[in-house]
């Protein structure tokens with residue numbers, strides 16, 4: 370796949386012609402006929418390039434451009450303007466469009482412009498070509514996206530709190546991408562993964578000879594973040610000594626490298642994250658209160674995935690689509706049972722757990738349908754745990770559902786040997802056959 374393209378035009382035949390043409394060239398293409406439908410699409414899908422017509426039934430494309438860039442900050446937008454409408458083209462470029470196409474345009478010109486636009490995004494995103502966009506349409510996620518859009522352009526220090534895997538780093542990166550600093554570095558450091566003395570060396574850098582293994586001068590992350598954003602992940606794990614030094618840097622915007630005397634100035638925006646309750650750490654005396662106030666001018670809280678029910682299926686489908694493209698597998702969908710199971714799961718590992726699960730499902734399953742059983746096997750859960758909803762059914766359907774799960778589990782347990790299963794569950798062979806057929810149970814052993 371060469372890249373993903375969204376075609377926004379109110380004329381059906383233009384949408385279809387462009388879609389066919391671009392698909393033939395190897396792009397993944399989606400279309401939208403209005404601003405409203407575009408808004409919906411970009412909440413759940415990422416596009417390298419958007420082809421945007423100026424005239425749309427519910428507004429003008431150029432005014433919509435800034436909204437589009439909020440959701441897809443990395444995307445190159447190509448605006449399609451009417452013949453001779455130079456003022457539109459000028460405004461579009463001013464508002465952040467990558468390029469414009471004046472009607473009528475040749476197909477060669479279109480393909481060339483799209484190709485350049487996609488290349489530009491891939492280059493800009495570097496190794497993070499497949500980095501996720503912030504997906505979610507639950508109330509807290511929509512509010513979060515709005516807040517991010519508002520604070521990104523400021524220089525305010527942001528603290529992101531939330532359980533592990535809720536997307537704190539992704540939010541930090543999104544803030545950077547939406548800020549004026551987007552072309553400067555985003556420098557991250559995980560305070561939990563480094564021992565105390567190494568954190569200082571990493572943050573402040575060192576001079577040659579500062580310690581035994583310091584064979585040459587090394588710039589620290591604070592210095593590297595100059596002009597950009599410094600992301601301190603797991604800041605709650607920083608030692609008190611490093612905290613005291615960091616506090617001084619935040620007050621003076623300057624520091625010296627380890628073993629050095631030269632004062633180094635660095636101007637960066639600080640975004641920190643923690644999955645610990647920092648107020649508790651302050652009470653315990655392991656986190657400085659004065660540092661807390663410095664880093665938390667604005668606090669963003671990421672709720673656990675289990676509290677954002679409606680995002681679960683959206684994210685699951687998003688990851689299935691993404692990994693299917695990545696692993697060149699057919700597009701997959703979730704059965705209603707599978708969706709119910711995902712909704713009922715606790716997701717202690719939050720979005721990271723969901724993402725990993727979807728990746729494994731794409732790798733392991735050749736078919737197009739993901740069933741509850743496929744997921745249960747990978748999650749290693751006892752079906753009954755996720756069967757709370759059985760109690761909302763009538764006895765007959767609850768019984769049927771349980772019977773199916775029971776037989777599926779026994780079949781797996783006995784390596785799909787029907788004779789053994791028949792004996793183990795005390796059900797004669799012909800009845801077992803009948804039930805397997807009746808419930809549409811697959812005798813596929815390759816599922817995981």
Ligand SMILES: Nc1ncnc2c1ncn2[C@@H]1O[C@H](COP(=O)(O)OP(=O)(O)OP(=O)(O)O)[C@@H](O)[C@H]1O
Nearest residue numbers: 501502503504532533534535536537538539720721
């Ligand atoms: N809303 C979301 N939309 C799309 N992808 C997401 C979303 N939230 C999280 N992810 C993805 O889930 C994974 C985990 O997210 P991330 O690393 O940002 O979490 P974290 O809170 O920083 O975790 P930790 O506390 O363990 O460092 C990443 O691959 C990230 O891209």
